Amino acid sequence: MPSPAAMSTPSTIAEQLAFDAKDVCVWYGEKQVLYNINLGVRPKSITAIIGPSGCGKSTFLRCLNRMHELVPSARMEGNITLFGDDLYAPTVDPAFVRRRVGMVFQKSNPFPTMSIQDNVVAGLRLNGIRDKAFLNEQMENSLRLAALWDEVKDDLHKPGVSLSGGQQQRLCIARAVAMQPEVLLMDEPCSALDPMATQKIEELMQEIKRNFTIVIVTHNMQQAARCSEQTAFLFMGKLIEMDTTEKIFGNPAEQQTEDYITGRFG
Amino acid sequence: MPQSHTLHNFDQALTNLRNTVLMMASLTERSLDNAMTGLFERDTHLCNVVIADDEEIDTLEKTVDKDGYDVLIRFQPVASDFRQVIATMKLSNNLERVGDAAVNIARRVKKLNAHPALPEVRVLEPMYAEAKAMLKDSLRAFTDGDMEIAMALKPRDKQLDRMNKDIADQLTDAMPKQPDQLRGYLNLLFVARALERVGDHATNIAEDAIFAKSAQDTRHLNPLKE
Numbered sequence: 001m002p003s004p005a006a007m008s009t010p011s012t013i014a015e016q017l018a019f020d021a022k023d024v025c026v027w028y029g030e031k032q033v034l035y036n037i038n039l040g041v042r043p044k045s046i047t048a049i050i051g052p053s054g055c056g057k058s059t060f061l062r063c064l065n066r067m068h069e070l071v072p073s074a075r076m077e078g079n080i081t082l083f084g085d086d087l088y089a090p091t092v093d094p095a096f097v098r099r100r101v102g103m104v105f106q107k108s109n110p111f112p113t114m115s116i117q118d119n120v121v122a123g124l125r126l127n128g129i130r131d132k133a134f135l136n137e138q139m140e141n142s143l144r145l146a147a148l149w150d151e152v153k154d155d156l157h158k159p160g161v162s163l164s165g166g167q168q169q170r171l172c173i174a175r176a177v178a179m180q181p182e183v184l185l186m187d188e189p190c191s192a193l194d195p196m197a198t199q200k201i202e203e204l205m206q207e208i209k210r211n212f213t214i215v216i217v218t219h220n221m222q223q224a225a226r227c228s229e230q231t232a233f234l235f236m237g238k239l240i241e242m243d244t245t246e247k248i249f250g251n252p253a254e255q256q257t258e259d260y261i262t263g264r265f266g
Numbered sequence: 267m268p269q270s271h272t273l274h275n276f277d278q279a280l281t282n283l284r285n286t287v288l289m290m291a292s293l294t295e296r297s298l299d300n301a302m303t304g305l306f307e308r309d310t311h312l313c314n315v316v317i318a319d320d321e322e323i324d325t326l327e328k329t330v331d332k333d334g335y336d337v338l339i340r341f342q343p344v345a346s347d348f349r350q351v352i353a354t355m356k357l358s359n360n361l362e363r364v365g366d367a368a369v370n371i372a373r374r375v376k377k378l379n380a381h382p383a384l385p386e387v388r389v390l391e392p393m394y395a396e397a398k399a400m401l402k403d404s405l406r407a408f409t410d411g412d413m414e415i416a417m418a419l420k421p422r423d424k425q426l427d428r429m430n431k432d433i434a435d436q437l438t439d440a441m442p443k444q445p446d447q448l449r450g451y452l453n454l455l456f457v458a459r460a461l462e463r464v465g466d467h468a469t470n471i472a473e474d475a476i477f478a479k480s481a482q483d484t485r486h487l488n489p490l491k492e
Contacts, residue, residue: 222342249344251481262347263276264269 016083018043018183018213019064024078026059028071033059035237037078041183041230046205046214048228048245050221052260056237057217061185064215065101066094082182099127102176106188108168110160110175116143116152119160119171123179138178146174147204166197173204177212184208186216190223202227221261225249233257276341280350283333287354287361290326291405293319294361297368298401298464302394305375305387305457313372313379323365330358346478353478357408360467360474364401367460367467374453374460384450389436390458393429397461397468400426404471411479419472420484426465433458 019041026034034056041047049057062068063076066087080087087097110119120139121129129135139156143149148170152163160171169189176184186205190198205214205227218224224231225245232242233256241254252258259265271277297316304312334355337343343351378384400422407416437451437458444451473485 221344225344250348252345258345259269261344263271263273263341265272 015043017041017081018083019215020081021060021063022079024060024063024076024080026056026063026068026077027073027075029073033237034063037234037239039232039239039242041213041215043083043213044209044211045230046209046216046228047230047232048224049215049217049232049234050219050224050261051234052265053219055234057234058187060234061103061187061215061217064183064185065098065103067098067103069094099123099179100181101183101185102179102181103185103187104169104172104176104189106191108165108172108192110163110168110171112159112161114160115157116160116163116171117156120174120178123175127179142174142178143171145177145204145208146170147200147207148174164197166193166200169193169197169201170204173201173208177208181212183213183215186214188218189216191219198223221249233260235260273341276337276343276347279333279337279341280347283330283337283351283354286326286333287330287358288409290323290330290358290361293323293326294365294368295398295401295405297323297365298371298398301368301371301375302390302398304372305378306391308379308383310376310379313376316368316372320365320369323362327358327362331355349478349481353408353474356474357471360470364464364467367463371457371460374456378450378453381447381450384447384454386437386440386451386454389433390454390461393426393433393458393461396422396426396429397464400465400468401471404468404475407472408475408478411475413476413479416472416475416479417484419469420487423465423469426462430458430462 017040019039021037021039024034024037024039025032037060039060049060051057059068063080064082064087068074068076076088082097082100086092111122114122117136117139118125120142121135124135124138140149143152148167151167152158152171155162160168163171169192173184173189190201193201202223205216208214216224216228228245230242231245231248233240233248233252233254235256241248241252241257243253247253248257249261252261297319300312300319301316303309304316334351337351338348341347378387400419403415404419406412407419434455437455441448441451470485473483476482476484
């Protein structure tokens, strides 16, 4: 039974949750890495997941779009819904889940052989969309949303990998939002970027949260404090506490959270 | 005792900040004590010491602010660490004002000591004892994180306000009887008023102690509204 502080989102919120994870447990082979995670993510907001290395935050993030299933030994119990839909129902195709739940990784990973514009619409093409006008429109909209259009509009045919690290990461965000997902998962998206590039991504997050729900895993606690509305603290595979970011970084309920965010361990 | 930070420089910076403000507190208490002893024992030399020591208190206030900014910039503290830094900086500000109150008392006492003693000086003794005790307790609440002492300060401040009012009434009544001592009575009224301000600062320090310990903002609440 989770402690009251570890209970997901405050029950006073009547709105439907984007994600609602119930009793999520994950194993890699024999090793259990997540224990009964109960966590709610509000729609059109930014939720940060913090915790020391190995606490299970990236694993939990991957459970939200079934990416953990790519690891052969991974096994999950529990239940996760996205706007009420069971993501783990037997009839649900993981590829369909990943269309609804996009992901941006720690290291930017544009397709190396593709141009900037082809990178953005690669997902759409993979899903059989061939309408050139539509693809062009989506490409421009996505690059604008990722605040990259003005920087690349004259170089759309250049390879995606010719861009700077920060631009490549925004290209990956453009590629993710081109699929018009409902949620964007970000796994330490700024850890390899300089402060200016990080600032651009953070500004971009504030912009796109108007249309998308964002869940971000970050080691940078200042980033979590700056960007998110809710913060969850995981430690050794357990959700220790989840609350508003103001509360977590101002006066957390749990001593373990306090000790972690004030740098007393981790 | 909270666990140490993994970053030892952070612990050291917090300790330095705390030590500086505690030194400032000790100097401020001594100044107030000197100013009032100067009044009760007609010791003008002590009043001069108070006025001279104020520069050191002002310098320490600036040191606490500088060290506090430094901790905020370098370590970006959060939660209880953040509250501790902010509360320490506010404490130094309140102490500096207590130091100013001591200087103002010392200046008035020098004027009083230049004339024959007023027997009414003794009516200030209980008020001074309470103001001094409040300051000491507020500092204890801050250093020990003692919420019980801190919570008790606000009602005590009300009591100090009443003492100030009673003294003002007594001195006002005495004025027509000895019109040639009018300036002296006005100086005593001023001293009482300065002690009442010391009580206000002690209450502020207690409120900051509560904030540092529990993140509760108890300012501008008035449980004893009359």
